[in-house]
Amino acid sequence: MSTVTEQAAEGRPAIDEPGPAAPRYQGSGILRQISVLSGRSLRVLRDPAMVLPGVLEPILMLTVFSQVFKSVSQTSAFPPGVSYIDFLLPAFLVTSAVSAGLKSGVALTTEMNNGIIARFRSMPIHTGSVLVGRSIADTALAGVNMLALLVAGALVFGFDPAGGFLGAAGCLAIAMALSWSLGWVFMAMSAWLRRPEALQPIGGILNLVLLFASNAFVPVEGLPGWLRTFASVNPMSQAITAARDLSMGEVDAGTLLAPLGICAVIVAITAPLAIRSFRRSA
Amino acid sequence: MKDGRTKDKHVDAVIEVAGLSKTFGSVAALDDVSLSVQKGSVLGLLGHNGAGKTTLVNILSTLLRPSRGRARVAGFDVVGDGVEVRRRIGLTGQYAAVDETLSGRDNLILIARLLGAGRAEAAARADELLEIFQLSDAARRRAKTYSGGMRRRLDLAASLVGRPDVLFLDEPTTGLDPVARRGLWQVVERLVKDGATVLLTTQYLDEADYLADSITVLAKGRIVASGTAEELKGRAGSRNVSVTLRTDEAVLRTTEVLRRSGLDPAPDDEDGLVLIVPVHDSTEIATVVRATDEAGADIAGLAYAEPTLDDVYMALNHSSAVR
Structure with a gap:
C-alpha cells in the first residue's frame, strides 16, 4: 500500500474542504429513497449466481412433491377430473411465499448486524424507507422465482389449468401479495429479535404450521378432525383455495379480493410495528 | 442552518456533551460524561470493550437516545434536531458498513443518491472518493471480494460522501493487520489535515497517540482521565527496556554498571536472566545498551515497550475497576 499523504502532495483532490458552511447535498425525498433502496436490493438480479438458487429450489421441490404425493389424486376426497399438478402448483406457488417472506426478515437481521443499517440510520433519510425498499424488492424477486416456477410447471410437468393464462396470473398475484405481507411479518419479527439465529427457528416453525396444516398438498377433507378445523381457518388455505379456484377458471371478484384483503390487513398491522421497532433498535 | 444553530461563545466546539448518561436496564453504559471537541481537532476516546465508547458514538450520531444529559453536534441537539x-x-x-453485493463504486453512488445527489453528480463524487482512497482499480468489483483494509477504506469513503462537518470513527482499525492499520491511519491523518473534526474511539494507546490531539479515557462509562498522549504516557510512568542476558554472572555485572550510570534495573520475576530497566527518554535507552557493552555481557534479547492502555489504567488505579 503506497501512502496517501504522498499523493496529497501531487495535487490530488482534497478529501474534505475545511468548514463547509452547509451540507453538500440537500437531502432526498421519500420516493427517491424508496426507489434507490429497492433498486439496491434488486441488483442481485444481475448476478446469475445469486438468482439461480432461488429459482431452482422451488422447481426442485415441485419435482419431489409432484412425484411423492401424486397418489392422493387417486383418493376419494380428491376432486375428480383434475390432474395432480393442476391441484398442486397453485398451492405450491402460494406456499413459496412463506420462505420468500422469511428471506426478507433474515436479510434484514443480517444487515442490522453488519452495520449497513446503522449507516442508513445515521443518514438524513426516513427509517421506514429502508424497510419499504426491501419489501418492494423482495416481493419483486419472489415474483421472478414464482414466474419461473409457473413456466417450469407448464413446460415440464404439464401444468395446464382450466383458468388459462389469466388464472395463472391471478395465482401469481395472490402469491406475491402473500409474500409481500409475510415479508412485513418477518421484518417486524427481525426488528424485534435482531438476530438471524433467533428468527430462523421461529420462521421454520411458522413455515411448517402454515404449510402442512393447510390444504396445500392434500384436500382438508382427508385430515383428522382437529387438524381439519385448523387447516380450514389457516389463511394459507384461504389463499390456496382462491389460487386454485382462479386456475380452475372459477373466477369472481370475491375470489381474488378475499386473500388480497387478508394480506392488506396483515401489512396494515405489521408494517407500522416493523418500522417502529426498527427505529428503536440500534 | 437558519434555525436552531447556536451562535454563542461555544461556536467553535463542534461536539459538546454535558452530563450525558445512558442506562440499559440497571446497567449504566455511560455515567455523567461531559466533553467538548473543537472544530478541526481529533479527540481520541480510549477504553476497553464495554467502557461505553460505542454507546457515546451512537448517542452522538442519533442512533440512541441518552437517558440523561445533553449533547450537541455541529450546533444541533442530538435529540431535538436529529x-x-x-x-x-x-x-x-x-x-465495515457496506453492501457486499454491490461494487465499491455502486456503494458510494447509493449513499450520494440517498443524500440527494443527481445521478451524474453521485457518480462523479464516487469516482473522486475512490481515487482518494486508492480503490479506483477495484471500483467495479463487488465489495465482497475486498480485503479487510479495502473494506474499511470504502466504509470511510462512504462516511465522507456528504462532506460531513463531524466524523465519528468507532474502532476503525479493529481486526486489521498492521499494514492495513497504518494505511488507514494515513488516510485519517490526511482527513484531519484537510480540516475534519473527528471523534475516534480505540482500544490502542498508540493509535490514539498517532491520530488524536487529545485523549479521553473511558472506563465503565465514566471519564477517568483526559489529556494529551504524552501526559497520559507520563502518568503511566516510565517505559521499560528489558535486556535478556546469557549468564547469571553477566546479569550481576550489567546490574552494577547500570546502577553506576544512574539507572535502576531489577531482575524479572519470571526469568532470572532478564533485567527490567525503567527509562525516561531515548538517551537512557542508549545508556542501557552501552552499559551492557561495558560489562562485557552478550545480549541475547532486547525489548522496549511503549505503555499500553492497560498501563494507563493501572497507573490511574482503575485496573481492577475496568475489566
Missing part, C-alpha cells in the same frame, strides 16, 4: 445532526455527520462503525 435530522439536522444526521445531515452533518459521517459514521464509520466497528463493522
